[in-house]
Amino acid sequence: MLTDYQLLRIPGPTPIPPSVERAMMKPMIGHRGNETSQMIQTIKPKLKKVFGTAQDVMMITGSGTSGLEAAIVNVVHPGDKVLVVATGVFGNRFTKICEAYQINVEEFAVEYGKALDPEAIRAHVQANPDIKAVFSTYCETSTGVLNPVGELAQAVHAVSEALVIIDGVSCMGGVETKMDEWGLDVVVTGSQKAFMLPAGLNFIAASERAWKVIEANPQKGFYLNLTKYRDNIAKDTTPFTPALSLLFGLEQVLENFEKEGLENVYARHQLMRDMTRAAFKALDLPLFTSDQDGSPTVTSVKPTDFDAEAFRKEIKSSFNLSVAGGQAEMKGQIFRVGHMGYCAPTDVLQYLGAMEIALIKVGKNIKLGAGVAAAQQVYLEGAK
Structure with a gap:
């Protein structure tokens, strides 16, 4: 690396x-x-x-x-x-x-x-x-x-x-x-x-x-x-x-x-949120918030069939990709992905691809590419 x-x-x-x-x-x-x-x-x-x-x-x-x-x-x-x-x-x-x-x-x-x-x-x-x-x-x-x-x-x-x-x-x-x-x-x-x-x-x-x-x-x-x-x-x-x-x-x-236009800044964050959430749903990752309540800047997942901290360690060691863990009573129970600021839909596709590999390595049964494909579809629909 x-x-x-x-x-x-x-x-x-x-x-x-x-x-x-x-x-x-x-x-x-x-x-x-x-x-x-x-x-x-x-x-x-x-x-x-x-x-x-x-x-x-x-x-x-x-x-x-x-x-x-x-x-x-x-x-x-x-x-x-x-x-x-x-x-x-x-x-x-x-x-x-x-x-x-x-x-x-x-x-x-x-x-x-x-x-x-x-x-x-x-x-x-x-x-x-x-x-x-x-x-x-x-x-x-x-x-x-x-x-x-x-x-x-x-x-x-x-x-x-x-x-x-x-x-x-x-x-x-x-x-x-x-x-x-x-x-x-x-x-x-x-x-x-x-x-x-x-x-x-x-x-x-x-x-x-x-x-x-x-x-x-x-x-x-x-x-x-x-x-x-x-x-x-x-x-x-x-x-x-x-x-x-x-x-x-x-x-x-x-x-x-x-230069970007604030309305475009906000639309980009909304798109990244929707891409991320669609991908996690396609990968059978339980979202911690509803679609209505979910923030355009951070998405949380509460896994039920693998360890959140083991996943975070795996993705860090394999790709040097840092995602956040839970805090206080949620420590060890959730992981959180930030998609804000200097972040674009291409970055979303990148971290989703890495996450799919890490999920398999920690024992999650998924189909490689399912999350990325779901995010790609959201992007295509949002770009119409």
Whole structure:
């Protein structure tokens, strides 16, 4: 096997396009100079389009989790009551961050592999009028579920003044987001997934309603104080030293989005999802989510007649192809395939072909080529 050859098909970090790698290799510049301000001016309107908002999108140097923490510490106070809709491990992460700030958390647990039910959340919020905020993942990375966050916001706002705060880390840039139209109050995403960058940047936007709450909050922290980022981004700068190499890359990513067209980016992710799911069905691999709930960025399988971890080890050793395993209570029970960002239908056909060989090697009785053929058929139908 080639020593430097690897295929990364996990739900993040994801492969980086060569054009973005080249952009990140630009010589360093002063972070308070005109060049940086001009770059931020270029970035700002393009980020707004990805978020579907008229609000400025703030850029914070830090992982996606730091963005989730910023959303929490700016919006709610210690002792406030909030509702976390937990459809998996990363929904539960909201709970853990809230507890670290002595926030009164109620967790609305949803069966792993299923999307949230907006009407059930509406009823719960209506029965608990002291809830100040509702938190949910958009794509639950740990299960491959895409939650109907627009419907969630509509349901919550129909009965409550609670803010709706969304973790979009593992899908934004790969699925359509209409923050303003859907009534989302705070939306967070990260750089290392469908944005095709290394980890280290997160992006946050807040609604006018959310800003009123944030401005009235006396305990917003220091580094994660969103009013500092808002005031600085309005002047085409950042309150603290930004990760400039990642901003170089982000500028290129957004240019790539523009060239492809966001509607085509989203259609490509949908096609890759459909190809992958059709292939797994043809190979008799039990999908962990329904077609309706399955995310365009990650697909999960819960095998019944072979060991998920043995399969992951086999495909890694044979092809240096990395797919993700399960987390928390799903550890060892599922495997997850990322198909987002710098990924095309040809990549889907490649990993499916390798997977078929690995499946036979771990004892799964399949017909070679069945999965690839099913994916090819989906591609042909989608390309009409």
